[in-house]
Amino acid sequence: MHPETDKVMADRIAKLALEDGSVYTGVAFGADGEVDGEVCFNTSMTGYQEILTDPSYRGQIVTMTYPQIGNYGVNAEDVESAKPHLSGFVVRELSRRVSNFRAEGDLDSYLRTAGIVGIEGIDTRALVRRLRVRGAMKGILSTVDLDDASLVAKANASPGLVGRDLVREVMPAQSRVWNENLHSLAVLEPSGHQPTPVDASAPHVVAIDCGMKWNIARHLSDMGCRVTVVPATASSSDILGLQPDGVFLSNGPGDPEPLTYAIGTIHELLGKAPIFGICLGHQLLSLACGAKTFKLKFGHRGSNQPVMNYATGVVEITSQNHGFAVDEATLPADLEVTHRNLNDETIEGVRHRKLPAFSVQYHPEASAGPHDSSYLFAEFRKLMGK
């Protein structure tokens, strides 16, 4: 925030190297160090703090396409988990000044405290165009090793996302009861927003946390559900033991196919309780029903993805963050496509034809992103019949 610290910072060099041999040299911010990850980009113009704290970015180096980041600082409210989970953060220009009535700190210090390496000052648009053409790539971001050849070699040697179980790195160790509601800014209602009270008759949702964004739980709680959050490794009997009225399958990082334990659990839960899945949860539900997933070229990450809801014929502008998608060719007869992406026609939502289960690939909890799809939480509650 102060020019003095900015001067010191400006002397620190960071480099981002990709597996295709390209190297971007910029100025370091956040923590010192060296990290590997899949390099991807997000097109949201706002919401960097939500993006940073979204556990789904585990294992990724995220590039913001919007060039001015850090303008409004950081605060304790706009978080989607306890801390940033991504590997590295790439921006065109980090704001040295914070300006917002809710700001409590600046992005640079926030990332330094969280141990996240950042790079600024590079031609992020050139990087994004490279990723668009060649697809998401493995990369390495370093403030330590500044040798291009060495960095490229490390990028090539890095594990990447495919076939890895990243969920275990971000899921909670224990179960817990959730009791936080939506932020007052999140709901626009005539007489001020009042969360639906939770009483004895309230439905009980067990949320399987694969790296869940907190705003999902806030939504469930806000509309009057009792929410118990359990780790992704919880067994079906653990879950059924909690006597759920509904089971929620959360978002999470990486490739869904290695998550055989969760897929098995969901398979066992199908038909035992109404199920609602988001993002990775959608992929896991589809896998549990017999579909396959595939890796998208560079994924969907942003707040402007148009999705057609076939039930209403209306388009929702959605928040998205996924690098894998459900393969339509493998979709079992039991699953019906309810939502589709208008940009590339990929599946954005499915519903089980016989059992009370549905899921969406995008993020109805928004945060960051538009609130067009929050109705899905109400649909889930309706499905639970309470």
Place this chain on the structure above:
Amino acid sequence: MPRRDDLKKILLIGSGPIVIGQACEFDYSGTQACKALREEGYEVVLINSNPATIMTDPATAERTYIEPLTWQTIEKIIEIERPDAVLPTVGGQTGLNLGMDLHKHGVLAKYGVEMIGAKPDVINKAEDRNLFKAAMEKIGLDVCRGRTVNNMDEARKAQQEIGLPCVIRPSFTLGGSGSGIAFNREEFDLMVNRGMELSPIHQVLLEESILGWKEYEMEVMRDVDDNVVIICSIENFDPMGVHTGDSITVAPAQTLTDKEYQRMRDASLAVIREIGVETGGSNIQFAIHPDTGRMIVIEMNPRVSRSSALASKATGFPIAKIAAKLAVGYRLHELANDITRETKACFEPTIDYVVTKIPRFAFEKFPDADSKLTTQMKSVGETMAIGRTFKESFQKALRGLEVGSFGFGCDNKDLWGTVMQPSRDDIRAKIAIPSSERVWYLRYAFKEGMSVDEIYEITKIDRWFLDNLSEIVETENELRGINGCGAIETATLRKAKRFGFSDRQLATIWNCSDMEVRAERKRRGIVATFKCVDTCAAEFKAYTPYYYSTYEDEDEVPVKAPGKKRIMILGGGPNRIGQGIEFDYCCCHASFALREMGIESVMVNSNPETVSTDYDTSDLLFFEPLTTEDVLNICDRVEPDGVIVQFGGQTPLNLSRALWNAGVPIIGTSVDTIEDAEDREKFAALLRRVDLMQPANGIARTMNEARAEAEKIGFPALVRPSFVLGGRAMEICYDPAQFEKFVKEAFIVAQDKPVLIDRFLEDATEVDVDAISDGETVIVAGVMEHIEEAGVHSGDSACAIPPYSLQGPIVARIKEATHRLARALNVKGLMNIQFAIKREEGHDNLYVLEVNPRASRTVPFVSKATGVPLAKIAAKVMAGVSLIEQGVTEDPIPSHVSVKESVFPFVKFFGVDIVLGPEMRSTGEVMGISERFSIAFAKSQLAAGTVLPKSGTIFLSFSQRSKHHVERIGRALHGLGYQLLATEGTARILNEHNIPAKVVKKVQEGNPNLIDYLINGEVQLIVNTPSGKGARTDEGRIRAAAVSHGVPCITTIPAADAVVRAFQALLTEQMDVQALQDRFPVESGVG
């Protein structure tokens, strides 16, 4: 529901002349809408009174009516054309108001015309303050505390509740006309009174002051299925209190978290749904308290607006085009995103750059006007710049403004370090009050050592913006510590370029030339890279891209295809008085012509309001400031085979020498010729060579030289500074006393340049000629006879094609002189000549006043009057196709009369004297067409908003110099049945000739004087020829009062004669309407 098949023919209402608050953005939106509807197979009927628009080209719509924009005129058109629907939402507030008038007067119901885009009840709900407020409260949105009042008593009561400062907004006025903030009771009473008068329904809204709050805008689109998307968010640099049209604005919003942004998005969706805009675009304005985050809704425009044009240019999303398609039933997801092709229009653009818009003002033209920026819009144009950071786009925008600055200081306009350097107190005072100059004083504040927080406390400009400005100034200080561009570290030089510093700024800092800086940075590989505006931050491939420069690694401009020619057109930059839509029209036509010829057209412009900066006007569009550096950078990338400088007004001409010297292939008339025509001595020699006369003239560098010249030249004399545009500080002096005063002023404006003195030809007739030459053949496309006498700036004068009083032989002499000049100057392209004809000693002498070997302001008017597309033909000439090859060999002879009338911004500048003079002050123009001059003139007056009364009282007041006209005009008016009211002297002459006239007191003679008559609505027309001018003279006050009471005021004898002719003609004839397509054979259509 896709395309509606029940509609066949759609009427589109344009926005009329360019005025403050309504500029060429509505030509842009209207043209897009016409194209969109025709693309869908609808027949489009268009009405607009403004001939300088692309939209009124006969090729843009099937049926084009250049007629006065009144509901009565539109009814006539509806009666003839029988459209199924009317689209009133793309023609600004004028279009919307006319749509409402047609509805209120039952015209739409009578002819079964459906209003599409927005329904009358929706428009009402959005525009009526009370209905809007109630609607907002219903959906839980906070609004400003306020009350609507209909009289002074109610106003005073409401003020007690609301307190001071209090915002006053008249209902239903353009661009917030008459709005203001009252800080005390006296101001309050004055502003409420004026607001009531300006409001067509005599209603005023009083509101709590939200001065200093953060201001935002959202551009929203909705389709018939209730799909809603946000196209763009805009954050105002200037906080609440300054009209958004006068604010520096930035896209996207910079200082909102996602939660706050989404709240605003939710609110925008709720507003458009509650108000019920079924299809199309709307603009919604919000204010946010900087400390508490309290958000209130300010207002909504249920139509395409100036901000929508900006949002379209800022994102690449064509709002007007999509709005038109939504209006005929399409849904957003059924329409393609033209830029990416593979994705749909149903999405929210995301951008990876920062856009800054800076307004341009014209206060130097209105020295008596209050230059404080308030909630009433006062700017006449704007420039937009794109950069990868706010710092870069801000500095680019400042140089794009073309006010002599090349960024945030460090140029010839910079007062810092000069004797004029402002003191800390000056700075504090200047930044406290929003004005067109404030931005420069923000820099001085930093130079003075003031902190971001200190400046914030005074200005309430967000600290994030201020800190970015501070970073620019810190970099400047760093650069000043370096000993020249040879000594600078490459990294520092690159940083300066990335922060938007121009070569000129760096050259000023290091006291070298900008070309030296350019050479040095290119040597070090620091060159501009061009990035694409693609709606999607590079997520998808872009096909119809436009570009902006920045200093990055990767460049995206496609390399020139082998064998394909590229020609670049330099546009006119921000609108200003004297240079606006007319030149953009020419640039667009040049582009159309090149594309027809299979040449790749490359447009360079920085004006977001224009058609030229639409994404599909040219093959390549560069949204860049028009400076030598920026143009050369583009030339380096696109390698043009030719560059056209003669269509964009003075802006590209000013660059032509430097570009030519740098090796840029300028085509058409040579740079030497352009300069020769501007050089007084060379020009005088040329006229002698071709045996043409010019008024006696001289040039003076000192007061003494000026006096000596005056001796030789005699009075009256015309005095003006050299190298200054639009007649700035140009004055006519009748005696040595006036001469002393005006020459002194001219020297100040001239800033070390000489002052020019000409013999003024009194009572001469002025003629404008537009011609095209290819070096062999010369076509005189239009001979325009001015209505006002020589001495009134040609841009302000009304004029007629063909000449309405000049006889054949003199017209022939004019044409012959034009041929001689075109050949002598070897003109290739367009040329404009101003002649004066003065009767001296029994015969008519022809004087040449000025020759401009370039497109003139009258090119679109002449094109519309004659059916000959001048700019297109000229562009083809420049690209190497001769007039004979084009089949253009005859001067066009129109069978009807076209009158151009000018439109002035006086209503925005309270108290300013309206007398016409050598300094141009009009912002726009209208055209009246008829078989007869008198009716064409009457139409032009009506179109310009001058309602000629059919009966009633006319006030006459003639200056000493024009007293000999009193009898003729008085008798004619009396004969037509008007009551006459006159000042003592004028009344005496009338009475001497047995013409009854009542005497009225002069203002200083007490009451009741003329102003009382005006207030009471007892005068319908004023004819007042000035003996002096100035807002403080008695007659100046009368004229200003006429403007604020909406009473037409005629200030010249020829105009009064024309009005008499119009009155006479209107006794027996109607102002009938006719489509342009019926006036010209189809094959010669303009366009």
